[in-house]
């Protein structure tokens with residue numbers, strides 16, 4: 004008695020199977036993209052998870068502290084009116100903007116986009132929209148980042164920020 008099982012497959016059938024697997028691979032990528040659009044992974048990554056930025060005495064008035072918030076480069080500014088925080092990825096083409104004390108502005112070095120350090124609004128230059136603001140709170144002697152003020156807005160500009 005022989006327990007041998009044999010399959011025969013034509014070259015044409017093998018090609019169809021391989022083409023089907025390739026099509027399935029690309030369709031899977033497209034479906035994954037649609038699902039990612041419908042249910043952004045930001046929540047899974049812990050978007051808006053409160054983080055401690057710095058102790059208050061480490062950021063005296065007129066100084067800044069860079070930090071990462073939800074994977075995006077961000078900056079805390081201690082303005083005379085209080086603490087302000089923004090994502091620092093420029094809304095033009097994604098360079099990192101930084102505080103310029105002599106100008107009292109947040110300036111992007113790439114194309115000289117300028118932002119108001121109190122509001123994040125565009126003052127001049129090519130950026131099409133403000134820097135995204137982050138809610139902050141001071142408690143127990145430290146400054147914490149709480150959440151993006153407008154999470155929907157952050158999603159619209161995340162293209163520019165890439166994975167940053």
Ligand code: FES
Nearest residue numbers: 093095096111116
């Ligand atoms: S990337 Fe910031 S002004 Fe162009």
